[in-house]
Amino acid sequence: MDFLERIKARKSCLKACETTVTTVSGHSYMEKILADGTSVISWPQASTSPGYVIDTKPDLQVxxxxxxxxxxxxxxxxxxxxxxxxxxxxxxxxxxxxxxxxxxxxxxxxxxxxxxxxxxxxxxxxxxxxxxxxxxxxxxxxxxxxxxxxxxxxxxxxxxxxxxxxxxxxxxxxxxxxxxxxxxxxxxxxxxxxxxxxxxxxxxx
CATH class of the missing domain: 3.90.190.10 (Protein tyrosine phosphatase superfamily)
Known part of the structure; x- marks a missing residue:
């Protein structure tokens, strides 16, 4: 079995999973990876916040x-x-x-x-x-x-x-x-x- 075939065999053993991805604009989507390796993307309601953490703590150091x-x-x-x-x-x-x-x-x-x-x-x-x-x-x-x-x-x-x-x-x-x-x-x-x-x-x- 060559390297590519081993990768394909390993991929077939992966479990299905779901991941929430948030873009920098704040939009989120659900990416679902099926058992056969294919992915399905669904777009939930867009977030009103940006896709990164905002530091709102003031810097009051003088x-x-x-x-x-x-x-x-x-x-x-x-x-x-x-x-x-x-x-x-x-x-x-x-x-x-x-x-x-x-x-x-x-x-x-x-x-x-x-x-x-x-x-x-x-x-x-x-x-x-x-x-x-x-x-x-x-x-x-x-x-x-x-x-x-x-x-x-x-x-x-x-x-x-x-x-x-x-x-x-x-x-x-x-x-x-x-x-x-x-x-x-x-x-x-x-x-x-x-x-x-x-x-x-x-x-x-």
Whole structure:
């Protein structure tokens, strides 16, 4: 008996079974495998939920990076009590338009997509000016994007490189020790490494 015949013989021994399959759009169907190996598909009522697990738990962690500088997710930016507890006076929103909670808070929005091809470096000057103004006035700026993982982390890493004379790896590890979930997208990582070379060239290092 050759290999193909053995597979066919083994297949004939399989028991009939039913499996519910859910697509990414949230539609479900029942797939029934008969004893002879054929399949029958039936479509029950479509689900109203997507075909993946949604994490609805808010991320309210505030990572204090430097005096007057902290970062995290947009969930923090929507919690006025939490912002007040951390003495936040300025909010820098990256790619996520902020919800104005209080007229005493200073807001700046920077259009920045979390895509590898997005030009991160071109947005840094605007971000740095806002951060510096907040810190120099004795305030505290909260930098956020959507999840506080890629865009806000990249801007803060760049700030540490430019203002604290850290290289890329030092800035990355400094921030990762404070907020372990950070993970700049691959395009931002390359841009930050190029930015490191630019800084060291300008500073004559």
């Amino acid at each position: 990572a204090h990076v430097l005096p007057g500088l902290c970062m995290g997710s947009q969930d923090v930016a929507h919690d006025f009590g939490l912002l007040k507890n951390h003495s936040v006076t300025h909010i820098l929103s990256l790619g996520v338009k902020p919800v104005t909670l209080d007229q005493m808070l200073n807001y700046t929005y920077v259009q920045l997509l979390d895509l590898p091809e997005t030009n991160l470096i071109s947005s840094l000057d605007q971000c740095f000016i806002f951060i510096d103004n907040a810190r120099q006035s004795g305030g505290c700026v909260f930098v956020h994007c959507n999840a506080g993982i890629s865009r806000s982390a990249s801007v803060v890493i760049a700030y540490l490189m430019r203002k604290e004379s850290m290289n890329y790896q030092q800035a990355l590890m400094h921030l990762k020790n404070i907020r372990p979930v950070i993970k700049p997208n691959p395009g931002f990582v390359q841009q930050l490494k190029d930015y490191e070379k630019m800084i060291f060239t300008l500073d004559g290092k």
